[in-house]
Amino acid sequence: MTTAVKPQAKGLKNLFNRPAKPYVHPYFGGMVLGIVLFLAIFFTGNGLGSSGATTRIVTAVEDAIVPAHVDVTPYLLKMAGGDKNPLDDWIIPVFFGALLGGFSSGMISGRAKFETTKGPNVSNRTRWLMSFLGGVLFLYGARMARGCTSGQALTGGATLSAGSWLIMFAIFGGAYGVAYFVRKLWL
Amino acid sequence: MTFPLQSFLAVSASNPWTYVVFALIGFTFGFTLEMSGFGNSQKLAAQFYFTDLTVLKVMFTAIVVSMVLIFGAVGLGILDFGQVWVNPTYLASGILGGLIMGVGFIIGGFCPTTSLAAASTGKIDGMFFVVGGFVGAFLFGETEQYFTQWYNNAGYFGRLTLMDVFNLPTGVIVTLVVMMALFMFWGAEQLERIFGKKDLSKEPKLRVYGAVGLFGLAMAVLLIGKPSTETKYTRLLINRTLNEQQVKLSADQALAQRQVQIVPAELFKSMNDDTLKLTMVDVRPEADYNLFHIHGAINVPTDRLMAQIPVWLVNTAPNAVYVVMSNDEDLSTKAWKIMAAESVSNVYILEGGINNWITFFGKDDPAIARVSAPAAPEMLQFAFPAALGDRYDCADPSPIENETLDFTPKIQLQLKRDKSGGGCG
Numbered sequence: 001m002t003t004a005v006k007p008q009a010k011g012l013k014n015l016f017n018r019p020a021k022p023y024v025h026p027y028f029g030g031m032v033l034g035i036v037l038f039l040a041i042f043f044t045g046n047g048l049g050s051s052g053a054t055t056r057i058v059t060a061v062e063d064a065i066v067p068a069h070v071d072v073t074p075y076l077l078k079m080a081g082g083d084k085n086p087l088d089d090w091i092i093p094v095f096f097g098a099l100l101g102g103f104s105s106g107m108i109s110g111r112a113k114f115e116t117t118k119g120p121n122v123s124n125r126t127r128w129l130m131s132f133l134g135g136v137l138f139l140y141g142a143r144m145a146r147g148c149t150s151g152q153a154l155t156g157g158a159t160l161s162a163g164s165w166l167i168m169f170a171i172f173g174g175a176y177g178v179a180y181f182v183r184k185l186w187l
Numbered sequence: 188m189t190f191p192l193q194s195f196l197a198v199s200a201s202n203p204w205t206y207v208v209f210a211l212i213g214f215t216f217g218f219t220l221e222m223s224g225f226g227n228s229q230k231l232a233a234q235f236y237f238t239d240l241t242v243l244k245v246m247f248t249a250i251v252v253s254m255v256l257i258f259g260a261v262g263l264g265i266l267d268f269g270q271v272w273v274n275p276t277y278l279a280s281g282i283l284g285g286l287i288m289g290v291g292f293i294i295g296g297f298c299p300t301t302s303l304a305a306a307s308t309g310k311i312d313g314m315f316f317v318v319g320g321f322v323g324a325f326l327f328g329e330t331e332q333y334f335t336q337w338y339n340n341a342g343y344f345g346r347l348t349l350m351d352v353f354n355l356p357t358g359v360i361v362t363l364v365v366m367m368a369l370f371m372f373w374g375a376e377q378l379e380r381i382f383g384k385k386d387l388s389k390e391p392k393l394r395v396y397g398a399v400g401l402f403g404l405a406m407a408v409l410l411i412g413k414p415s416t417e418t419k420y421t422r423l424l425i426n427r428t429l430n431e432q433q434v435k436l437s438a439d440q441a442l443a444q445r446q447v448q449i450v451p452a453e454l455f456k457s458m459n460d461d462t463l464k465l466t467m468v469d470v471r472p473e474a475d476y477n478l479f480h481i482h483g484a485i486n487v488p489t490d491r492l493m494a495q496i497p498v499w500l501v502n503t504a505p506n507a508v509y510v511v512m513s514n515d516e517d518l519s520t521k522a523w524k525i526m527a528a529e530s531v532s533n534v535y536i537l538e539g540g541i542n543n544w545i546t547f548f549g550k551d552d553p554a555i556a557r558v559s560a561p562a563a564p565e566m567l568q569f570a571f572p573a574a575l576g577d578r579y580d581c582a583d584p585s586p587i588e589n590e591t592l593d594f595t596p597k598i599q600l601q602l603k604r605d606k607s608g609g610g611c612g
Contacts, residue, residue: 023222023223023224023230023241024222024223025391025394026223026224026240026241026244026245026248027244027245027248027372027394027397029219029222029223029224029245029248030223030244030245030246030247030248030249030252031248031249031252031397032219033216033219033220033223033245033248033249033252034248034249034250034251034252034253034256035252035253035256036212036215036216036219037249037252037253038252038253038256038257039212040212040216041191041253041257041266041271041272042190042191042256042257042260042266043190043191043192043195043208044191044192044195044196044208044209044212045191045195045196045270045271045272046196046197046272047272048212048216048300049300050299050300050303051299051320051324054299054320054321054324055324055327055328057321058321058324058325058328059328062325062328073328073329073331073332074331074332074335075327075328075331075332075335076328088198088200089197089198090197090198090205090209091209092198092209093198093206093207093209093210093213094209094210094212094213094216095213095303096210096213097209097210097211097212097213097214097215097216097217098213098214098216098217098220098300098303098304099213099217099303099306099307100210100213100214100217100307101213101214101215101216101217101218101219101220101221101304102217102218102220102221102226102303102304102305102306102307102308103217103221103307103308104214104217104218105217105218105219105221105222105304105308106221106226106304106307106308106309107308109221109222111221111226111308112307112308112309113308113309114309114311115309115310115311116310116311116312117226117227117228117229117230117296117305117310117312117313118228118229118296118312119229119232124311127296127312128311128312128315129315130294130295130296131228131295131296131297131312131313131315131316131319132295132315132316132318132319132322133291133294133295133319134291134292134293134294134295134296134297134316134319135291135295135297135302135315135316135317135318135319135320135321135322135323136291136319136320136322136323136326137287137288137290137291137294137295137319137323138287138288138291138292138295138297138298138299138316138319138320138323139291139299139319139320139321139322139323139324139327140287140291140323140324140326140327141283141284141285141286141287141288141289141290141291141323142284142288142299142323142324143284143323143324143327143328143331144280144283144284144287144327144338145277145280145281145282145283145284145285145287145288146274146275146277146280146281146284147274148288148298148299148300149246149288149292149298149299149300149301150216150298150299150300151274152274152281152285153246153250154246154249154250154253155272155274156273156274157246157250157254158249158250158253158254158257159254159257159271159272159273159274159348160254160258160273160348160349160350160357160360160361160364161273161274161275161276161346161347161348161349162276162344162347162348162349162351162352163274163275163276163277163278163281163344163347164274164276164281165349166276166278166281166282166285167281167282167284167285167288168285169285170281170282170283170284170285170286170288170289171285171286171288171289171292172289173285173286173289174285174286174287174288174289174290174292174293175234175235175289175290175292175293176235176289177286177289177290178289178290178293178294179235179236179293182293182294183236185232185293185294185296186229186232186233186235186236186296187236
């Protein structure tokens with residue numbers, strides 16, 4: 001991460017080619033995240049989340065293309081049955097807000113650039129394929145567990161939900177259990 | 188005023204500010220994740236090889252910080268925990284889903300929200316993860332029907348907190364979780380020293396003060412404890428629509444304006460109303476209850492009330508209505524105050540109590556005679572030949588004979604939070 005400081009370019013390029021700043025200290029980042037989570041729960045009663053939005057966007061697309069299929073699939077029907085709009089949920093603005101927030105932070109700190117983050121001994125293509133497969137698995141699991149690391153581990157962890165704490169340990173357990181076998185991807 | 192704010196429990200087109208608020212929450216969420224380094228898959232994956240435990244540190248700091256703030260606010264009585272989304276517990280699908288997520292995490296290098304932070308900052312692997320996520324969500328929607336029974340029932344415990352599991356007070360659990368987190372942070376730093384060859388002496392001293400502060404907050408939560416029923420009662424607000432206007436009444440105002448007292452006729456109509464889930468709560472001593480009670484009423488003497496309230500709280504049906512009754516209104520008003528303060532929703536009082544009910548429905552009943560003695564408060568003003576309970580005619584009036592009754596309806600369902608619509612699910 002030690003990019004040499006380039007001469008100041010002008011205009012928009014300036015925004016994207018600035019030197020990357022280091023990340024904040026993990027405890028500080030965690031504290032800010034905790035306060036954000038608290039405020040979300042305090043004002044709205046809902047926590048944080050994002051995987052629910054993925055499902056709702058997929059359901060909205062399915063509802064637009066094959067509405068008859070949605071009408072016979074109970075899981076989708078809950079979100080898109082009748083005159084329900086699957087996108088009419090608090091998690092949708094949170095999802096797009098998170099995209100924008102991540103982009104803003106990355107841009108301000110000079111980390112917004114096209115690149116692939118990966119272990120040193122793996123090709124870009126392998127990394128992309130694994131990333132895609134990981135996404136498939138993660139969201140499948142997140143839907144099964146009714147929430148991901150944000151909706152279950154963070155939110156349920158903070159509200160002391162028994163099930164969420166189990167899910168959190170299951171996530172870490174699953175990852176640690178497989179980590180050794182896929183170490184070529186990262187080490 | 189208590190939080191969370193009713194108007195921000197969900198998004199609604201009638202209040203565009205709800206979208207702004209939730210988008211702002213998402214914005215700060217994404218911003219924080221990115222600045223903590225969660226847009227970088229290598230940093231995330233390092234967690235599982237013990238070289239860099241940022242994931243654990245950020246996650247558990249966030250959890251314990253918001254936890255002490257939440258339960259501190261609950262203890263001070265400004266946050267109503269009953270209105271806060273607590274993820275329901277589904278043991279089987281939760282654990283299997285969690286394990287699958289873990290595998291996805293180590294293979295893909297992200298979790299859903301961190302992949303958003305990565306994709307939005309131009310990380311191509313993050314974009315592949317997001318696309319994969321859509322496919323995974325699609326596949327789940329298409330396959331859920333094959334295991335829907337298991338998914339919805341296996342190990343289902345509903346709203347279950349760690350306090351319920353261990354049967355310990357909130358403050359104790361909060362303190363234990365903080366202590367566990369602090370121990371994990373210490374362990375994480377040792378692992379980083381051993382596996383990540385990190386020089387711990389370069390870590391800021393401030394983190395030790397932070398740990399002490401966190402522990403202090405946990406002790407504060409322990410000391411504050413739970414808000415008493417009286418505190419909750421004084422903060423109680425009741426929404427009413429009066430003359431087509433939304434008004435918020437304090438509990439004492441609602442009682443004084445007789446907004447929560449329903450006449451026998453309305454109770455009778457509610458008994459025969461299939462759209463309501465009516466629970467009649469007879470709070471008199473058992474002897475009176477045995478002498479006479481309305482058909483279908485359950486006997487919960489006031490000293491047993493607090494034990495019964497958790498049972499009602501898990502009944503999340505939005506059309507659940509509770510009507511408390513005693514011989515007059517003294518006992519029932521006391522019970523109403525406790526139930527309303529403890530967040531049981533849609534609680535009403537039978538106006539005039541059982542005496543009024545019998546006066547209204549039992550005036551022609553030859554078996555029941557009015558006592559001529561002067562009326563004492565909370566005394567039955569009728570004499571019964573035997574303790575027949577609800578086997579008197581007027582305990583279960585005929586809906587056919589009483590088809591038209593005139594009364595001003597008072598019951599207004601206060602829509603409870605749609606718990607199935609909350610959370611990430």
